[in-house]
Amino acid sequence: MKQKDKKRKASYTGRLKNLDLPDIEVLGEILDEEREATTYKTARIATKRDQTLKSGMTLKTGRVMAVMSNYQCQVQLQDEEVTASIGGRLKQFLYKSTTMLVVGDYVEVDMSLKPDYRIENILPRKNRLSRYDSGSFQKEILVAANIDQLVITSSWRMPMYKPGLIDRFLILAATHKIEPLIVVNKIDLCEDPEELEEGIAYYRESGFKVILTSTVSRAGIDELKAELKDKDSVFSGHSGAGKSSLINCLQPGLELITAEVSDFNEKGKHTTTQATMLTWDFGGHLIDTPGIKTAYLNREDIALMPKLFPGFDRYYPACRFRDCAHIAEEGCAILQALESGEMDPDRYESYRWIMENL
Ligand SMILES: Nc1nc2c(ncn2[C@@H]2O[C@H](COP(=O)(O)OP(=O)(O)OP(=O)(O)O)[C@@H](O)[C@H]2O)c(=O)[nH]1
Ligand SMILES: [Mg+2]
Ligand SMILES: [Zn+2]
Known part of the structure; x- marks a missing residue:
């Protein structure tokens, strides 16, 4: 690690102390990795930030909770939530709204021009969730950043029950470096518990966490809550x-807030363009993204599929x-496992389907 990076990491530690961050050392490592792997834009911002920080700024670190279409963001600081606009210097680099700030981003806000708060920096992202538009260019559309968990x-x-869809979401989580959690809901409609166990066996055996729930009987709700606590989940x-x-x-009334927020925004001139971050009363956040109903996979990920497909490891x-x-x-071990009956043929079918349709 370069000396400069070390210094920067130390100053983050001080500022972020009271925010809901994962272990800061761990985050530091991840960020260092991400910095290297990052797209050229964020890389340029990271370098640029060191060169051109204006003097006389009072920077506070916060988290973006919502982004409006007019460059306004709701930012949660340590002890207050403020509306901040995106500083002109940042805009230079982030000229496309789809690639710029997203919900979940950690940012530095200049507080010195109160009440005209300005976002001056975006801190490197741990990960990001994007979807791809279905056009032939598969343009990446950022949805959220710094997510701990994808609840499938x-x-x-x-x-x-559609395991094929679970497979695709698991691949999506793997390519985006987001921990997956599988939730099979409506188990009150299950007549044959054995069939249910069989249906999820492949995932459990492959090391994925699976929670069985019912909002009718409340089965599994506490277990789910424990998995969500203190994490930021989509x-x-x-x-x-x-x-x-x-x-x-999990929290009666929470989704109503989302509905109200978007209603308000539709009537007003500030439409939310992406996700919204809501706070669980038991700790952690729900990143509400209306768009994640299909798993959009990137065509480029096809090369990774033989190793990424759930359970193939x-x-x-x-x-x-x-x-x-x-x-x-x-000498293919997957085909051998398939022949010997050890590999579920449905899972192999799903793999082939994804490979052929990407
Ligand atoms: N039997 C049973 N029905 C359920 C359960 N959970 C939800 N439902 C019903 O399933 C339907 C759909 O539930 P929603 O919570 O709206 O589903 P959703 O995933 O939010 O759907 P979208 O918002 O369209 O993506 C509703 O009629 C619910 O009452 C459950 O555990 N058991
Ligand atoms: Mg819904
Ligand atoms: Zn093989």
Whole structure:
């Protein structure tokens, strides 16, 4: 690590002390990695920030809770929430609204021009969640940043349990370096507990955490709450899986706030363009993104798929070829597991489907 980076890290530690951050040392490491891997824009901002910080600023670190279309952001500082605009210097680099600030970003706000608060810096991101528009260029649209957990919600029935969709969300989580949590809801509609256990076995055996819930019987709700506590989570899953019902079960009234926020914004001139960050009363945040009902996968990730597909990590190290695509290769451990009946054929089908449709 360069001397300069060390210094910068130390100053973060001081400023961020009271914010809801994960372990700061761990975050520091992740940020260092991210800085190297980062897109050229954020890289330029990070360098630029050191060169051109204006003098006379009073910088406070905060977290972006909502972004409005008119360059206004709701920023949670240590002890207050303020509306801040994006400083002109930042705008130079972040000229496209889709690539600029997102909910979950840690930022530095210049407080010296009160009440005209200005966001001067975006701190490097731990991770980010994006979706890709379906056009031929697959333009990346940022949704949120610095997320701890992707909650993949699927219902057992109504609509029918769809492991294929869970696979895609798991891949999405893996490519974005976000911890996944699988929630199978509506288990009150389950008539055969054995079938349910079989349905989720592959994921549990592959090391994923699976929670079975019902908003009707409240089964699994406390277990889910414990997993959400003190983390920043995004709920994903197809329409009707029960995301809103679960959120309402966990904290009655919380989603109403979202509805009010967007209503207000529709009438007013400031439309929220992305996600909103809401605070759980038991600790942590819910990053509410209306858009994550389908897992948008990036075509470029296809090369990673043979290693990223959920559960394949148990097998692929034994494939004869390091770049084995598990399709017709000699000595393929996945195909062997499939033949011996150890690998669920549905999961292999799902893999092939994703490979062919990316
Ligand atoms: N039987 C049963 N029904 C449930 C359960 N959870 C939710 N529902 C019902 O499922 C339907 C859809 O639930 P929502 O919470 O609106 O689903 P959602 O995932 O938020 O859907 P979108 O907002 O469209 O993405 C509602 O009619 C709920 O009452 C459950 O645990 N058991
Ligand atoms: Mg909903
Ligand atoms: Zn293979």
